[in-house]
Amino acid sequence: MSLPAGLAETGLIDTHCHLDAAEFDGDRAAIAAAAATAGVTTIVVPAIERANFGTVASICREFAGCVPAYGIHPLFVARAREEDLAALDDTLRENPCVAVGEIGLDNFVPDRDEALQERYFLAQLEIARQHGLPVLLHVRRAIDQVLKHLRRIPVPGGIAHAFNGSRQQADEFIKLGFMLGFGGAMTFSGSKRIRELAATLPLDSIVLETDAPDIPPQWKDGAANTPADLLPIAETLAQLRGLPLAGIAAATSANAYMALPRLKNFQHNTQRGKP
Numbered sequence: 635m636s637l638p639a640g641l642a643e644t645g646l647i648d649t650h651c652h653l654d655a656a657e658f659d660g661d662r663a664a665i666a667a668a669a670a671t672a673g674v675t676t677i678v679v680p681a682i683e684r685a686n687f688g689t690v691a692s693i694c695r696e697f698a699g700c701v702p703a704y705g706i707h708p709l710f711v712a713r714a715r716e717e718d719l720a721a722l723d724d725t726l727r728e729n730p731c732v733a734v735g736e737i738g739l740d741n742f743v744p745d746r747d748e749a750l751q752e753r754y755f756l757a758q759l760e761i762a763r764q765h766g767l768p769v770l771l772h773v774r775r776a777i778d779q780v781l782k783h784l785r786r787i788p789v790p791g792g793i794a795h796a797f798n799g800s801r802q803q804a805d806e807f808i809k810l811g812f813m814l815g816f817g818g819a820m821t822f823s824g825s826k827r828i829r830e831l832a833a834t835l836p837l838d839s840i841v842l843e844t845d846a847p848d849i850p851p852q853w854k855d856g857a858a859n860t861p862a863d864l865l866p867i868a869e870t871l872a873q874l875r876g877l878p879l880a881g882i883a884a885a886t887s888a889n890a891y892m893a894l895p896r897l898k899n900f901q902h903n904t905q906r907g908k909p
């Protein structure tokens with residue numbers, strides 16, 4: 635299979651996609667195939683709790699180009715147990731993966747235990763540091779808090795997924811060795827700040843993501859997002875920056891490899907379409 639026109643040799647990397655989500659249970663194979671047809675050569679699938687570590691691992695074995703990350707999401711800490719942290723540590727030791735994630739802090743949801751979120755976040759930063767792994771960050775209304783913790787527990791960078799902060803906060807992440815993830819939110823003309831950042835941040839600090847099935851782009855009209863939507867998302871970024879799609883694909887793929895160096899260990903798995 636050849637890549638769509640304009641994607642040059644690189645293809646696109648979806649740095650954040652919940653391909654294991656129940657929404658995809660009926661047609662996961664078709665959705666993975668559609669992503670491949672759209673030129674998405676690699677899909678990073680972050681776990682959200684211990685209960686789905688096994689599902690994420692098996693999906694990444696089953697579908698070419700899918701690579702796992704393991705972690706406990708801030709919205710799932712209420713049902714996590716202390717021993718899940720030891721299970722995470724074991725999972726990282728025994729399974730190939732590209733990052734610890736999805737982890738972070740979420741001060742957006744009304745019903746939350748901030749102290750518990752913080753405890754799991756700090757413990758997982760420490761685990762990531764010990765394993766020498768980057769992190770995939772979920773951050774809502776907590777950017778400065780997350781930055782503060784990252785300064786205290788230095789991890790080898792990673793990605794601030796679905797970045798929605800200020801230019802100054804973006805610069806702080808970049809100083810700490812992080813890339814910023816842009817996806818569906820950037821496709822809405824009303825998302826002025828996100829579009830301004832996508833257009834003006836240094837291109838070497840941007841990676842692409844869908845967060846499928848969440849954050850549907852403007853053209854989905856609220857329907858579930860899929861990893862194939864990464865192609866029109868990349869086209870949106872190309873338009874915002876006034877660059878050809880090939881340039882966006884090459885730059886954002888190179889950035890993903892910088893942020894997640896272990897992607898190269900999966901290359902045999904991501905060479906889609908090669909005979």
Ligand SMILES: [Zn+2]
Nearest residue numbers: 650652736845
């Ligand atoms: Zn996510």
